[in-house]
Amino acid sequence: MLTYHEVMTTDFGGLNAAADKWQEMAEEFHKVEKRYRDSVQKITMDGTWLGDSSVRAHTNFAATRYEYTAAQTQAKATATLLRNAHQQFTDLKKQLENARADAIKAGMKVSEQGNVEFDYAALTEAERAATRHDPDYAKSIRESVQSWTEYIKSCVKAVDDADGDLKKDLEAVVKDGQGNKNDGTPGTGFNGDAGAVAKSDDKQKQDRLDLAWLEKRDNETLDDYIKRLQRDGMTRLTGNPELAKLVSQVSNGAITVGAFAGSLTAAGLYSYKLVKVLKGDIPHAPGTLISRTINTRLAGAPPGSLLSRIPAGAVSALTGSDEAAMFGGYMRNGAFFMPTASEANLARVASQGGLANAAKAAGWLRGAGVVGGVASTAYGVANLATYDTDMIKANPSKFATDLTGTAFSASMTALTVAPNPVTLGLAVGTGAAYAGALIWDNHEAIGKGLDKAGDWVGDKASDIGDGIAGGAKKLGSALNPFD
Incomplete structure (x- = not known):
């Protein structure tokens, strides 16, 4: 699993550069496919070549052109996957950075490894004394540290989930299907259906960005899950996390x-x-x-x-x-x-x-x-x-x-x-x-x-x-x- 430090220090710019190269590759495959159509495949389609050899050549040439077309589809889909990954990783990293900034604003310290602690140094002497003698205050600090720890972990997990999905999609996009029309190499050639993988990735990306907060977390009871949905939903509706916290506390x-x-x-x-x-x-x-x-x-x-x-x-x-x-x-x-x-x-x-x-x-x-x-x-x-x-x-x-x-x-x-x-x-x-x-x-x-x-x-x-x-x-x- 990815760590907090890895997410915060990784430069995702290379994904866009790689996507540009894959797009260029698709354009080159298109040029080759067009030349092949006009110079090679054409001779089986003008009616001047007849006989069994013509039939066999027509089939083989159509299969070769199909692979050039499928290669374009696969290259474009790969470019789409990499661009989606760049946008998603960038957004999720920004969310993690915001979570860290919010935690610090709330009185926490966050280490380079993502460990959260309460910043006692920022307290006055009276407040530090209260943490030692007021059980309610001490408990609220522990609960706050735990809450911010879980929040930051959930941000890291969202990046790790996106990374795992990218790996699966890149593996899926290069797997040729069992044969479309003119596919002469089912299972071993280029994937003419790779566009469906990219389309599915688009939906996965949006679902993760929009619905990640609705997922039940590890070590969270059903009751805790319902209460968190109430609090997080109020935060998103009003834009005021303090109001959401109050509503949750009063409720x-x-x-x-x-x-x-x-x-x-x-x-x-x-x-x-x-x-x-x-x-x-x-x-x-x-x-x-x-x-x-x-x-x-x-x-x-x-x-x-x-x-x-x-x-x-x-x-x-x-x-x-x-x-x-x-x-x-x-x-x-x-x-x-x-x-x-x-x-x-x-x-x-x-x-x-x-x-x-x-x-x-x-x-x-x-x-x-x-x-x-x-x-x-x-x-x-x-x-x-x-x-x-x-x-x-x-x-x-x-x-x-x-x-x-x-x-x-x-x-x-x-x-x-x-x-x-x-x-x-x-x-x-x-x-x-x-x-x-x-x-x-x-x-x-x-x-x-x-x-x-x-x-x-x-x-x-x-x-x-x-x-x-x-x-x-x-x-x-x-x-x-x-x-």
């Missing part, structure tokens, strides 16, 4: 606070409900409080009132059908129990009355919760699958958060589908574990993250406005990953 902080509140609610509220259920109460599925409230008010609506005019079918479609829920009836304390829509075990309803009745019993509100829970759990499992041993060792608190968060999502989905003491207990346990992991991994976001974001807004409001205004001019190159 992550809000999500973290919301998840923390949700997990604590589950641990506390469902513990209370579990006790009541164990004493004989009937559990209701999460998210059905509104449904029960609506159904109670409709049941008590006086004749002729506005609520009494709402079609029963519309209400049951939203809140769930009690009639369909009856398929989930079961023996309880020696008597047959008929659950309401909010009490029904959807798995039991589906088993005894089919999926259609299970959907009716769930209603739109509860059904949306089930679908969302399944999707969230599937995302969590996919995210966990992107971890490897080294990533877990490097950030065990984040892995614990993702693991317990996925378990909590799965248990809440199970509780929504089948409210019973077992699923209630799982929700309590996983909720408590998730809350603990969130405290471990995100105590800054829970405690101080939003306050810091608010302070930043107060100090930088005018800068944000300027950044958005300037960023609007950059929409034409919004997909350029290093613009």
